[in-house]
Amino acid sequence: MGVAHARVGVPLSLYLESFGMLQCLILEEILSLTEVQQHWEALMRLVLKLTTLDIALATEVYHRSQIQDMDRSLKYLELERKTLRKQLDQDALTGVSSRTSLLHELQDSIERASKTGQPLVVIMADLDHFKAINDRQGHLIGGNMKIYVAIT
Secondary structure, three states: OHHHHHHHOOOHHHHHHHHHHHHHHHHHHHHHOHHHHHHHHHHHHHHHHHHHHHHHHHHHHHHHHHHHHHHHHHHHHHHHHHHHHHHHHEOOOOOOEOHHHHHHHHHHHHHHHHHHOOOOOOOOOOOOOHHHHHHHHOHHHHHHHHHHHHHO
C-alpha cells in the first residue's frame, strides 16, 4: 500500500494521519464492547503494538519506493549527462575531439607535466585550402583526413 501511495503522490503526513485515525477507530470500538471489559487494557496494548508496527512498516515501504524512484531518475540523468558529454567532446561527423575537449585535455596535460616535471610538447597544424579538399573529395574524405592528421 505504501508503494501505491508514494507512486500517486499521497503526502506521507496524510498517509500517517489515516493510520492514526484507523488506530483511534479500532480503540474506540474495543471500548464500546462490554463483553471484553476485563481485557480492555490487554486488547488496547495489542492494537497499539500492531498498528504502530504497521505504521512503521508502511512508512519504510513508502520511503523505499521514493528512494527507488530517485535512484532510477539519477541513473537516467547520469546516462543523459554521459551522452551530452560525448556530444560536447566529439565532432559528430568526424569523431575528432572538439575544441572544448582538446582544451580540457591540454589543461590536464599542462597540470600533469608541471606536477611531474615531465616535458610537454604541443604541436598544432593548420591545413591550407582544406575547404577545397572537402569540396572536391566530399566531407567524408575530408573528415577522415582530419582524423588522420589529428592522430599522426
